[in-house]
Amino acid sequence: DPYSGDPPRHPALKVNSLKPFNAEPPAELLTETYLTPNQLFFKRNHLPVPAVDPASYRLRVEGPGGRVLALSLPELKGRFPKHEVTVTLQCAGNRRAEMSRVRQVKGLEWGVAAISTARWGGVRLRDVLAHAGYGEEEEEEAGEQHVCFEGLDKDLSGAAYGASIPYRTAMGRGADVLLAYEMNGEELPRDHGYPLRVVVPGVVGARNVKWLGRVSVRREESPSHWQRNDYKGFSPAVDWDTVDFTTAPAIQELPVQSAITEPAPGATVPPGELTVKGYAWSGGGRGVVRVDVSLDGGRTWRVAELTGEEQRPGRAWAWRLWRLTAPVPPDAAELDIVCKAVDASYNVQPDTVEPIWNLRGVLSNAWHRVRVTVAE
Template identity: 65%
Template sequence: MQHLRHCQVLTRVLLPSSHSAQQLKNNIPLASACSGLLSLRWGSGSSHQGHNYYSSRGPRFRYVLTGLVAGTGAVLAYGLHHNKAEQAAASVTHTSSLPVYSQEEVTKHSSLDQGVWVTYKGSVYDITDFVAKHPGGDKILLAAGGALEPFWALYAIHGQDHVLEILSEYKVGVLRPEDCKKQEIANSTDPYSTDPPRHPALIVNSLKPFNGEPPPALLTDNYITPSALFFKRNHFPVPQVDPSKYRLQIEGLLGGTISLTLEELKSRFPKHTVTATLQCAGNRRSDMHKAKQVKGLNWGVAAISNATWSGARLRDVLYHYGFDTEVTAKARHVQFEGLDLDVTGTSYGASIPLNKAVSEEGDVLLAYEMNGEDLPKDHGYPVRVIVPGTVGARNVKWLGKIIVSEEESQSHWQQNDYKGFPPGTDWDTVDYKSAPAIQELPVQSAITQPADGSIVDSNMEEVTVKGYAWSGGGREVVRVDVSVDGGKTWHVAEFQNSEEGQKPELSPPPGQAWAWKLWEITIPFPEGAQELELVCKAVDSSYNSQPDTVLPIWNLRGVLNNSWHRVKVKVN
């Protein structure tokens, strides 16, 4: 039991530098580099002795989510409360001289039978007793007998003080100088060093992997979001793909394996263009977090953007290579795998229902252009899937493989993440199989101007409110209601086009409203008002509307927040 305290990890506040001091003061611990979730059962529901131990300790051991765990891309709740005695014990350092080991000696300790040793920055650690308690499961054994640096470099969480304090308790020696130099050369490459540059205006939610959103005020300046400002959601380093060597594999029930070059994809199939909005499932998570703590990246209202996408229809490609009634009788899903990889070599994966994939009205693209140019590296160059009306997580970037299958993708991000659960579900009771993977998203709207906490001049006697609205599944937004008094009275906003003063284009065909609508309204101040509570809510073509509060839709992952968006401004 002496090592159990080494699993106690305190959640740290991780916010982009653009946040104010007051936001830092008020913020609750957030997950900064989330690409998925594992339950506290250390996997997909199996009981683990470490979990049972902590559960038996009662309410004193309260779990909180902190960050990514190497090898799984998962966010795990494993922070525990320290008492002063435990803190003092954990801070004790070894002052006596430690033995010097060669890399060859360390390498011999690469299994549970021989002991598990690792090196980090010139020190040697015996982590045998920690393996069973590692939040990422036995993926830690990938580093057994070698260096931690290549694995830890993928996830910023490992560089934090509390993780290093845990590691320090397992130190058994130091690595001889000549082997240290060899490791420095081998570990000198940062897996994120080849990531593309990003626009400085982006609000950064995590650097490695990079996740960022534009400032709300810039988001709705353009109907078509400039590629540089389009929100960026990455799970791993951006892969470097040589377009001349790129091959798209198509497998599964079509029979055999088809290999398509980029040029063949462009030349064999008609080019189709769709204007479509992508939204992360975690958009507006920060609002849900204010109501009750949730786990994940601290997205504001701008994890959503709109672009034109061009490429071959997935439907055309599948039918060209043998999709027919015989395949239809068996197939139920189309799976996608990206070329971005985690430390285990596992690619990001997802799937969509077959009927969406092959529907003539589904407009699913194998896109190679964004806003009239080649896909930017951050957005899936050279080819990505665009699934209009569907959550961003299914729009797989850097597409490497398509699988026509009877089964849904078994990837972590399809089975153990991007799912919605009821408000009463917590990390001890979550059952991932009890909820379907998110596909279509609910109706959504948000205010982008004015900003929360801003001041308006009373001499103006009115306030102009701007924002966006969108609904999943191709359902068109037909109305946006706006209030300046917290929802007591309502006004209907006008939809805007990208050009000043122009009206939106004609309504799209029913079920194919893939793009958002930007809206604007100017409303007089209520008499004597010193503070305005601005509220917006949207209604789609199926008359779905947004819930007025967060708590009825709250979930432990902080996804699917489409409650009324509220912004408070002061009248000067």
């Protein structure tokens, strides 16, 4: 069993798949704390968790002209300044289960909690690439380039998990892309990429390569299956007979997202006052400026109170949590609770799933709805 060496996991996690391990925390635990405890942080593995010996570990970084640096953990920590950033990671498949309710899609049935937030500590990718010989000018000189990452987790054919991001995402001004060795002040846990992972703020989870083995700069995107033939969006008109992965762009920055974490769907709530809780986040460093909540299916709205870190404009990498306390309409036997977020570019979430349905069930960010019963 190639999975026999996987680490132990927290029993509260809701498991979507055991081998490989994929799990999310119960939604109501997600918004108990601003930073998600490491044990509860959602876990998305495509392959067995590799056992990496920290003493013999080397990060290989290909420099211009093919020279390869091999950096040990002490070298990485000693040579480059430590940088810490609070970043939310979200899987492209977060809330996929809602898409499958419209029409079956292919993929793990994630609820609303394939998203979590941590304070990551590590070195800046930009500093490591600069040390290898790359500069800010490279992009203009050579046309678009990509920073490619390879994990140390491999499938049975020996192919490693891989992904890439545009060069400017890594090297641009204000770039906060990290090679992280710490998560919430602790050593990076094995499930989250020990000893070193990429954290690409504002970008889909899939590019945040764990158990990082190799970094290179190339003219082309990563050749990995997960870069080229997965993690792309399509029209609702596209099916498995017509889909063409070569023409759609790889998902990088994610769209604006929010969801209700409390009360739970189908719960019974008492008359009087109701408190609704949730999270809101947007990709590309666009902060969340507002969350609107409705108790009557979207006919009337109230503005929720935002809590948590308010990060710099353009570099708002982490979610805001939100809450609303409102009177329950006296005549209501049921409530149709809805939330929707607005980001700094005034992007909004679509009101229904149908027009954004896609065969892979990614980018599921319609208004989130939770129905509850009102009773003593």
